[in-house]
Amino acid sequence: MxxxxxxxxxxxxxxxxxxxxxxxxxxxxxxxxxxxxxxxxxxxxxxxxxxxxxxxxxxxxxxxxxxxxxxxxxxxxxxxxxxxxxxxxxxxxxxxxxxxxxxxxxxxxxxxxxxxxxxxxxxxxxxxxxxxxxxxxxxxxxxxxxxxxxxxxxxxxxxxxxxxxxxxxxxxxxxxxxxxxxxxxxxxxxxxxxxxxxxxxxxxxxxxxxxxxxxxxxxxxxxxxxxxxxxxxxxxxxxxxxxxxxxxxxxxxxxxxGGNAPLIVFDDADLDVAVEGTMLAKMRNLGEACTAANRIYVHERVAADYTRRLTERMAALKVGDGTDPTVDVGPLVNAQTRDKVAEFVADAVARGARVECGGTVPEGKGYFYPPTVLSNVPGDADCVHDEIFGPVAALQTFTDTEDVIARANDTEYGLVAYVFSEDFRRALQVCERLDYGMVGLNRGLVSDPAAPFGGTKQSxxxxxxxxxxxxxxxxxxxxxxxx
CATH class of the missing domain: 3.40.605.10 (Aldehyde Dehydrogenase; Chain A, domain 1)
Structure with missing residues (x-):
């Protein structure tokens, strides 16, 4: 006991x-x-x-x-x-x-x-x-x-x-x-x-x-x-x-x-749907999932609005012992995982990323790390090339579809990707060009017992x-x- x-x-x-x-x-x-x-x-x-x-x-x-x-x-x-x-x-x-x-x-x-x-x-x-x-x-x-x-x-x-x-x-x-x-x-x-x-x-x-x-x-x-x-x-x-x-x-x-999931938000996306989908793709299981959105690409035209909305949602989450039913976010599984997340954030900030919320390890017992949003994350940040495995949303921007597809595919992993767009024809064209075993289209959750779960390449x-x-x-x- x-x-x-x-x-x-x-x-x-x-x-x-x-x-x-x-x-x-x-x-x-x-x-x-x-x-x-x-x-x-x-x-x-x-x-x-x-x-x-x-x-x-x-x-x-x-x-x-x-x-x-x-x-x-x-x-x-x-x-x-x-x-x-x-x-x-x-x-x-x-x-x-x-x-x-x-x-x-x-x-x-x-x-x-x-x-x-x-x-x-x-x-x-x-x-x-x-x-x-x-x-x-x-x-x-x-x-x-x-x-x-x-x-x-x-x-x-x-x-x-x-x-x-x-x-x-x-x-x-x-x-x-x-x-x-x-x-x-x-x-x-x-x-x-x-x-x-x-x-x-x-x-x-x-x-x-x-x-x-x-x-x-x-x-x-x-x-x-x-x-x-x-x-x-x-x-x-x-x-x-x-x-x-x-x-x-x-x-x-x-x-x-492993995975290194990209999440792409186009300028015609329904931002309510996109932010809700991001919360699912990023914060389900506290980000400790190979399916977690790891690299979030947002079109420049909607980046400010999307970042504000996502930051409000992330900052409102209650952190604590998960046995409390009012808690939204529990601890990471161990000290090593928490410390790795903290290192990813410190590296990104040192390279020019901006902390929109979170970003600091709390004092006291437990392997807690707060929900964190990083904007302006540079392409050479460690968290872009490795799984964060924690509650950190790393945001980058894009303007060109060809460019974002290339950036999304630029990884040895190919487990899952996420796409948000109201232009269904364009969205499906993008989905088919993403080298991933699974794609969530206007959805932040792809896992389903009835669906074939798995990836390509090193995933x-x-x-x-x-x-x-x-x-x-x-x-x-x-x-x-x-x-």
């Missing part, structure tokens, strides 16, 4: 292997970023635990993969129902370990649960085909089969959703999984396990291995011949390392990596969500037959 009265169930701090809680020789602390107090001591998995989890997943998958698609679908549907009934509990836990404000946490919990419902529907739609070869006349039978065991590695910024976005399609496809949650935020994923058991997920099909030895642990699992898929969400640097390990076993990789491989999300965990088999 912390001094704020937030109780963490001690039963949900061990490893989850083969449908049971399992202790570990070593443990690590999970800290509340709003208070800097220890929330819980969590078990840290080692190599032997990884082997036990893979053994359990292999046993469980044999029976699960043999079930009918409808049978798997019903279990996932039940998981959605159960999680939807407990959104407040999950949201509270997300806030405690991640820091995000209550409304944001409820939004994540709702989004996380929705993956179970979506993939409950997709589980019965792994459609194949029967056709005839034009030259030989042989029948071509195509079907999709479970790929095999999957190792899932998730980040700290969405403790629930990044796990369910991988678990749900893997189970829909018929695979068994071992998930390694981020050390900063393992509690939410551990708390989900009894719910999945209640929903009817077989013992051993889903295993959770928190660990401070992420690198050696994951590398060991990726070299186990039973593992056929690795799904990772996180930085591009770590993604490259995992891809090298995956190459040894020629695993199917699903990689959702990743494969897609999550949509129908494609399930196919990442399946192999296509073709049978040539004559009759």
């Amino acid at each position: 912390t001094k704020h009265g937030h109780k963490i169930d001690p039963l949900h701090t061990d490893l989850w292997i083969d449908g049971a809680w399992r202790a570990a020789e070593t443990r690590f602390d999970v800290v509340n970023p709003a208070t800097e107090e220890v929330l819980a001591s969590v078990a840290s998995a080692d190599i032997a635990d990884a082997d036990a989890a893979l053994d359990a997943a292999e046993r469980a998958m044999a029976e699960w993969a043999a079930r009918t698609p409808r049978a798997r679908s019903e279990v996932l549907r039940r998981a959605w129902e159960l999680m939807t009934g407990r959104l407040e509990q999950f949201a509270h836990l997300i806030t405690l370990e991640n820091g995000k404000a209550r409304a944001d946490a409820v939004g994540e919990a709702t989004y996380a649960a929705e993956f179970f419902r979506w993939f409950a529907e997709e589980a019965v739609r792994a459609d194949g085909m029967v056709t005839r070869a034009p030259a030989s006349g042989a029948r071509i039978l195509v079907q999709h089969r479970p790929a095999g065991l999957a190792v899932l590695v998730t980040p700290w910024n969405y403790p629930a959703a990044m796990g369910t976005r991988k678990i749900a399609p893997a189970l829909a496809a018929g695979c068994g999984v071992v998930i390694k949650p981020a050390s900063e935020t393992p509690l939410t994923m551990l708390a989900l396990m009894p719910l999945l058991e209640e929903a009817g997920v077989p013992k051993g099909l889903v295993n959770v291995l928190p660990s401070r030895r992420t690198g050696p642990l994951v590398d060991h699992m990726l070299h186990d011949p039973r593992v056929r898929v690795v799904s990772f969400t996180g930085s591009t640097g770590v993604g490259r390392t995992l891809l090298r390990s995956a190459a040894d076993q020629v695993l199917k990789p699903a990689m959702e990596l 990743g491989l494969g897609r999550e969500g949509g129908h494609e999300g399930m196919l990442e965990f399946m192999e296509t088999q073709y049978i040539s037959a004559s009759w």
Whole structure:
């Protein structure tokens, strides 16, 4: 029990292997970023635990993969129902370990649960085909089969959703999984396990291995011949390392990596829509998202009005402990993240940017950073070339469409971009020329379980969500037959 009265169930701090809680020789602390107090001591998995989890997943998958698609679908549907009934509990836990404000946490919990419902529907739609070869006349039978065991590695910024976005399609496809949650935020994923058991997920099909030895642990699992898929969400640097390990076993990789999202506001944009969209694209999850608007380009003709409106909205946000329902903005996840944001702001200001609001680390406990608007940000500022991962809106101006498209595409990343314009024809032309896997057109939110989420270039491989999300965990088999 912390001094704020937030109780963490001690039963949900061990490893989850083969449908049971399992202790570990070593443990690590999970800290509340709003208070800097220890929330819980969590078990840290080692190599032997990884082997036990893979053994359990292999046993469980044999029976699960043999079930009918409808049978798997019903279990996932039940998981959605159960999680939807407990959104407040999950949201509270997300806030405690991640820091995000209550409304944001409820939004994540709702989004996380929705993956179970979506993939409950997709589980019965792994459609194949029967056709005839034009030259030989042989029948071509195509079907999709479970790929095999999957190792899932998730980040700290969405403790629930990044796990369910991988678990749900893997189970829909018929695979068994071992998930390694981020050390900063393992509690939410551990708390989900009894719910999945209640929903009817077989013992051993889903295993959770928190660990401070992420690198050696994951590398060991990726070299186990039973593992056929690795799904990772996180930085591009770590993604490259995992891809090298995956190459040894020629695993199917699903990689959702870093971003550097441009947000373009044209002179004909509805500024009410544009500012609201910017608030969503920038401040959802406090900017701690690979989809966060990182470079904001505003047409010179509307820049002053847009900046004034955005600054008013950002300055009005209430900062504090996210467990307070009146708080809009909680703390960043740790001191390192907060300090990096502060460094980005200091660098931009030193190069000529102007602080419209925020910009100063507050005193006291907690990893807080205020909502900040920077105008006149130069193109050589560090925050233009790297993910800010915090509540800082970095504004630049433009006058020429060709120029802003070139600037928007001038990055190794290609996850998401945002465009605001009332000229729909011009806007769609711009969208098609942006080298990004996703574009929000007059919207600041693109994430949806029904849509294929993913990027181009250094932002990743494969897609999550949509129908494609399930196919990442399946192999296509073709049978040539004559009759």
